[in-house]
Amino acid sequence: xxxxxxxxxxxxxxPAGQLIARSGDPGLHxxxxxxxxxxxxxxxVADGAAxxxxxxxxxxxxxxxxxxxxxGHVSLAEEMLRKVGQxxxxxxxxxxxxxxxxxxxxxxxxxxHMSPAWSNCSGKHAAMLAISLHRGWxxxxxxxxxxxxxxxxxxxxxxxxGEPVESIGLGVDGCTAVSFALPLVGMARAxxxxxxxxxxxxxxxxNAMMAxxxxxxxxxxxxxxxxxxxxxxxxxKLGADGIYSAVLIRSGIGxxxxxxxxxxxxxxxxxxxxxxxxAQRFEPDLVDALAAPEVARHARLAIYSTRGQVTGYLQVVxxxxxETPVGVRTVMAEAR
Amino acid sequence: xxxxxxxxxxxxxxPAGQLIARSGDPGLHxxxxxxxxxxxxxxxVADGAAxxxxxxxxxxxxxxxxxxxxxGHVSLAEEMLRKVGQxxxxxxxxxxxxxxxxxxxxxxxxxxHMSPAWSNCSGKHAAMLAISLHRGWxxxxxxxxxxxxxxxxxxxxxxxxGEPVESIGLGVDGCTAVSFALPLVGMARAxxxxxxxxxxxxxxxxNAMMAxxxxxxxxxxxxxxxxxxxxxxxxxKLGADGIYSAVLIRSGIGxxxxxxxxxxxxxxxxxxxxxxxxAQRFEPDLVDALAAPEVARHARLAIYSTRGQVTGYLQVVxxxxxETPVGVRTVMAEAR
Numbered sequence: 001x002x003x004x005x006x007x008x009x010x011x012x013x014x015p016a017g018q019l020i021a022r023s024g025d026p027g028l029h030x031x032x033x034x035x036x037x038x039x040x041x042x043x044x045v046a047d048g049a050a051x052x053x054x055x056x057x058x059x060x061x062x063x064x065x066x067x068x069x070x071x072g073h074v075s076l077a078e079e080m081l082r083k084v085g086q087x088x089x090x091x092x093x094x095x096x097x098x099x100x101x102x103x104x105x106x107x108x109x110x111x112x113h114m115s116p117a118w119s120n121c122s123g124k125h126a127a128m129l130a131i132s133l134h135r136g137w138x139x140x141x142x143x144x145x146x147x148x149x150x151x152x153x154x155x156x157x158x159x160x161x162g163e164p165v166e167s168i169g170l171g172v173d174g175c176t177a178v179s180f181a182l183p184l185v186g187m188a189r190a191x192x193x194x195x196x197x198x199x200x201x202x203x204x205x206x207n208a209m210m211a212x213x214x215x216x217x218x219x220x221x222x223x224x225x226x227x228x229x230x231x232x233x234x235x236x237k238l239g240a241d242g243i244y245s246a247v248l249i250r251s252g253i254g255x256x257x258x259x260x261x262x263x264x265x266x267x268x269x270x271x272x273x274x275x276x277x278x279a280q281r282f283e284p285d286l287v288d289a290l291a292a293p294e295v296a297r298h299a300r301l302a303i304y305s306t307r308g309q310v311t312g313y314l315q316v317v318x319x320x321x322x323e324t325p326v327g328v329r330t331v332m333a334e335a336r
Numbered sequence: 337x338x339x340x341x342x343x344x345x346x347x348x349x350x351p352a353g354q355l356i357a358r359s360g361d362p363g364l365h366x367x368x369x370x371x372x373x374x375x376x377x378x379x380x381v382a383d384g385a386a387x388x389x390x391x392x393x394x395x396x397x398x399x400x401x402x403x404x405x406x407x408g409h410v411s412l413a414e415e416m417l418r419k420v421g422q423x424x425x426x427x428x429x430x431x432x433x434x435x436x437x438x439x440x441x442x443x444x445x446x447x448x449h450m451s452p453a454w455s456n457c458s459g460k461h462a463a464m465l466a467i468s469l470h471r472g473w474x475x476x477x478x479x480x481x482x483x484x485x486x487x488x489x490x491x492x493x494x495x496x497x498g499e500p501v502e503s504i505g506l507g508v509d510g511c512t513a514v515s516f517a518l519p520l521v522g523m524a525r526a527x528x529x530x531x532x533x534x535x536x537x538x539x540x541x542x543n544a545m546m547a548x549x550x551x552x553x554x555x556x557x558x559x560x561x562x563x564x565x566x567x568x569x570x571x572x573k574l575g576a577d578g579i580y581s582a583v584l585i586r587s588g589i590g591x592x593x594x595x596x597x598x599x600x601x602x603x604x605x606x607x608x609x610x611x612x613x614x615a616q617r618f619e620p621d622l623v624d625a626l627a628a629p630e631v632a633r634h635a636r637l638a639i640y641s642t643r644g645q646v647t648g649y650l651q652v653v654x655x656x657x658x659e660t661p662v663g664v665r666t667v668m669a670e671a672r
Contacts, residue, residue, distance in 0.1 A: 001367075001505045002366075003366060004595075004596065004597050004598030006597050030339060031339050092643070093643070094644070095642060105444060171339075171647065173641070174647065176642070241340050260340065260341050261340050261341060261597035263598075263599075305510050306430030306431060306432045306455055306511055307512050311507065311508040311509070311510065312507070
């Protein structure tokens with residue numbers, strides 16, 4: 001018997017940015033949250049700050065991450081700060097309960113004091129400091145809308161999504177940086193372009209994420225497990241409140257989804273189901289990778305009683321509605 | 337700018353069980369979860385087990401509780417077990433992260449081993465043991481559908497909700513006991529009857545809950561704060577996955593709601609808004625109590641960044657749709 005329902009809106013676009021499949025409202029205007037991170041990280045590479053401070057590909061991946069605050073994540077964020085010549089006191093983000101349940105329990109059990117580098121966004125913030133220093137902008141206030149960095153990022157968000165700057169909503173994310181609201185189809189379009197771009201900075205960011213899936217999220221997290229299961233074939237990034245964006249690299253198909261109610265179990269489960277459907281149609285050699293147990297466990301989550309018995313489960317229902325209805329066409333060969 | 341949306345279905349009935357207001361689908365068939373607890377506790381009082389074992393009104397309130405695992409809750413559950421001559425090993429429920437964030441942090445920080453009495457349902461389970469022993473039923477397996485106790489409870493659920501036994505869905509709750517699925521309007525009807533019943537066992541349960549609001553939930557929890565703000569005027573009980581049921585005692589109006597997606601912040605916020613609306617129309621002298629800060633803080637929750645700034649909030653939108661549309665009627669005095 002069904003108990004609760006999470007409604008989900010989805011936009012799927014082809015490499016040209018045309019909507020090819022949908023569910024719910026693909027024009028839903030909502031916050032992109034952390035799925036915007038590759039575009040928030042772009043200026044640090046494009047404008048030369050990454051080279052100037054000698055940031056590695058691993059550090060570029062961490063700049064795009066919502067990491068789990070595992071020791072390797074926190075220490076790499078600290079290393080980025082050292083390279084940039086800044087300290088944690090310069091980070092605008094604050095710590096929070098780690099996204100890794102294991103780390104959350106460790107922190108509580110051991111009474112660990114969490115510094116700002118423990119924020120899942122600490123890589124993004126360290127990168128924001130790097131570009132601000134590189135460009136000669138004030139380091140203080142880099143997270144605020146009026147700072148030139150956020151204006152620079154806003155113009156990138158507009159360029160990649162195809163949404164005019166004036167139609168992009170501006171809020172404050174949990175990490176205090178600017179968050180961008182726009183239609184799902186714009187997010188999908190940006191990821192389609194991200195997956196096929198030959199701009200050197202974007203190529204570096206894409207490859208860094210795919211080469212370091214653990215740094216983009218963490219142990220057992222869906223972004224990590226998906227990119228690790230299909231190396232070089234998928235770039236995916238979740239965001240808070242039920243956001244996910246992804247691109248299938250070879251076909252250049254971009255996906256964006258939002259769980260209407262913001263649930264964070266429903267979004268990975270749905271993304272896996274959508275990627276499987278798209279793989280079957282457009283990249284059949286990806287099907288096996290998406291059936292792997294590390295991926296499958298995000299697709300159907302069991303619900304347990306306090307005695308460990310399975311009392312229910314999360315199940316993805318429904319299907320994408322493709323823009324091309326079923327039909328048959330005859331095709332005539334070109335004369336030339 | 338809106339970010340996420342929780343859709344909510346509501347049924348409001350008058351003392352006769354007639355639907356007087358709705359939102360969404362008042363006939364939504366869903367699990368009653370812990371809002372069924374007064375009816376699950378009824379047999380322990382009605383069949384004489386509470387008197388036989390000398391259970392106090394506080395202990396009867398705990399039998400109806402989803403408590404916060406604060407020390408006073410856990411020790412009272414242990415005391416109930418002592419009176420019944422049972423131990424925690426006889427409880428079918430298992431412990432879980434306490435519903436009180438303070439207790440959850442304490443448990444993690446101090447590495448406390450949680451026994452089954454820490455379950456938010458431990459009072460209910462201790463009462464289930466009491467009646468099983470009193471009636472001469474096996475203590476072992478009291479939580480299972482085939483046990484006579486669960487059949488006894490099922491018949492009470494049917495009697496109070498007005499739903500035929502065969503139409504009531506049966507699942508396993510997080511605490512391993514049977515959970516009942518039925519239309520929201522049936523839940524509202526049961527609460528309307530619960531609020532005005534003169535059956536001695538139900539009067540005792542109702543008064544026990546209203547006299548011991550802290551035992552029914554815990555510090556800062558919505559059930560506790562609502563019943564404490566309006567002593568003797570409201571009986572309310574939440575359930576997992578976005579369920580809430582309530583009755584305004586004087587007008588005998590019963591309410592049941594379900595957050596479609598199961599969110600647990602949206603349900604108390606919505607209940608407060610609905611109770612305020614109903615109070616204004618039917619029990620105006622309750623309006624002030626429902627404006628109290630301890631109640632108001634459940635109605636509009638702030639969302640904070642990791643630096644403590646308010647970045648958004650939860651807001652109840654929309655309104656109940658009353659079954660009687662706006663109109664004017666003339667009334668003629670009776671001749672007799």
